[in-house]
Amino acid sequence: MVESIVKNWQGEEVGQKAFDLPSAKPETASHIVHRALVRQMTNARQGTASTKTRAEVRGGGRKPWRQKGTGRARAGSIRSPLWRGGGVIFGPKPRDFNLKMNRKERRLALRTALVSRVDDLIVVEEFSNELSRPKTKELLAAFTRWGVAAEQKSLLILSELSENIYLSGRNVENLKLMPADQLNVYDLLHADKIIVTTSALDKIQEVYNA
Structure with a gap:
């Protein structure tokens, strides 16, 4: 069981969110995450x-010169070649x-990777209603209030990828948007900070704990 502080759109702490994602044992965690990472990059x-x-190069059907008598190599x-x-x-x-990997192992590796990043995890309230229209500046300002620096690579995990959030964040260099x-x-593992909404966290538990 992991507990994280929940922040609102203004960056204020409004409560706590507990989530339970069974992860691999410490002695095997790095091994299974490494296997999943190698599989993803290889695939x-x-x-x-x-x-x-x-045999496939065009030409070369005729012998360049006779076998003997020229003084050159045959x-x-x-x-x-x-x-x-x-x-x-x-x-x-x-x-x-x-590379093949069992579904149970893949899900275990995902849960383990997410739990290992709990120190860099920022849980926020659902904020799709705060963006009445696409506005990159407002989204970046919210990131700053949540404690994410502009130069940090960030991953924003949402339960559903709304159009306003997608259009607001698609041109941000260090930001990647992803459905839960x-x-x-x-x-x-690549992101410096992981921002996840409370509804996305519930969906992660529902999908990856099954």
């Missing part, structure tokens, strides 16, 4: 890098980099 690779072998094709414009030896070919049901280990 993001396209695996489309490709080179041509000497050569059978101008597309040999030793020649300029020739094939590539052991070059990359399209491949699938995907689409969390990932990389963004949880």
Whole structure:
């Protein structure tokens, strides 16, 4: 059970929010989070890098010169890997980099990663009604009141991504917006500060404790 102070739109402390996210044991926590992080970053690779072998490079059907008598090294094709414009030896070919991880392990890694960032977690009241229209300046001012510096990388987790909040924050360089049901280990660990609304915290418990 973790308790966090809840702040309102003005940055004032208005109460506390308790949430319970079962996490991995201390001796295995770093291992399972690391596995989930490696899996996410590896699965993001396209695996489309490709080179041509000497069999696939165009040309080279005719023997450049006769086998003996020229004084030069013997050569059978101008597309040999030793020649300029020739094939590539052991070059990359399209491949699938995907790693598998059980769903229970993935959710455990997510919960563990979030609980490990509890010192950098800022819980705020639902504030979608405070932005009657998209206004980046007002959103950044609220971040300052909550204790987030402009140069810090921040992750804003919402129960639902409203249009006004999305339009207000999409151009902020160090800000990433994310719905509560689409969390990932990389963004949880990459951010300097994590801002989460009370309703998003309830949704996280509902989705990832199942």
